[in-house]
Amino acid sequence: MNVTPEDVLAGVGPRLRALRRARNTSLAALAGETGLTSSTLSRLETGKLRPTLEQLLPLARAHGVPLDDLVAAPPTGDPRIHLRPVRRSGFTVVPLTRRPGGIQAYKVIYPPAGKSPTTTLQTHDGYEWFYVLNGQVRLVLGDQEYQLGPGEAAEFDTRIPHQIGSAGTQPAELLTLFGAQGERAHLSPPSTLGTGPGRLDARS
Incomplete structure (x- = not known):
């Protein structure tokens, strides 16, 4: 089964939410780090807003992860999980x-x-x-x-x-x-x- 851009973007919100919660960071605190509004961050995490590069770059910097970790789709059919601490x-x-x-x-x-x-x-x-x-x-x-x-x-x-x-x-x-x-x-x-x-x- 082919992985579409929509499939990849659908996984960005849950990744953003998981990274923020792993840091015990509130939406308000993350807004201060990234310059994005709390409302925008909430809509990104819930999938109600399609992420743009301008939004993902400051989020990747704030969470301390490569941009690829936010948007990369896993290899199709490969059950292995590539762990990234x-x-x-x-x-x-x-x-x-x-x-x-x-x-x-x-x-x-x-x-x-x-x-x-x-x-x-x-x-x-x-x-x-x-x-x-x-x-x-x-x-x-x-x-x-x-x-x-x-x-x-x-x-x-x-x-x-x-x-x-x-x-x-x-x-x-x-x-x-x-x-x-x-x-x-x-x-x-x-x-x-x-x-x-x-x-x-x-x-x-």
């Missing part, structure tokens, strides 16, 4: 999915505690699930604080003020699933769902 705000995000929309998967690497910039609690639309691969993770969720180790998982509504980072002297590595529209990751049969050891479930 994005380093922002002291941590590294590796996108693991390439299809637009739906639940997006990432590997996130947080530097050792005390070696990343201090950030405030974040809020945004969506639902997040993560699984700790290595290291110790500190999760602040509202007025509660949790510490998770390898093999433990958490899921929460991202409209709840939250912050994630390493809790130890070594980097923390997470596998993260994020649904911008609030999609949840259904990883267990309904009969086994429930808060228990190794699983944190927070709902608004």
Whole structure:
């Protein structure tokens, strides 16, 4: 199946949204970095506005990625994903999915505690699930604080003020699933769902 220019441009919005959210950057802050209005940025991310080169160039600079990463279509029929880490705000995000929309998967690497910039609690639309691969993770969720180790998982509504980072002297590595529209990751049969050891479930 041939990849048309429309197909390529249809994937730009979700990529822009994923890059911005990976940086924990608001539309207003990104507007200040790029000179584009918040309204324009929102319409680009939702696909309501066809992107132009004049818009994509400042966005690529702001997100610290090559322009090709914003517009390149994957090879037709090739299931392999070419991983391109994005380093922002002291941590590294590796996108693991390439299809637009739906639940997006990432590997996130947080530097050792005390070696990343201090950030405030974040809020945004969506639902997040993560699984700790290595290291110790500190999760602040509202007025509660949790510490998770390898093999433990958490899921929460991202409209709840939250912050994630390493809790130890070594980097923390997470596998993260994020649904911008609030999609949840259904990883267990309904009969086994429930808060228990190794699983944190927070709902608004």
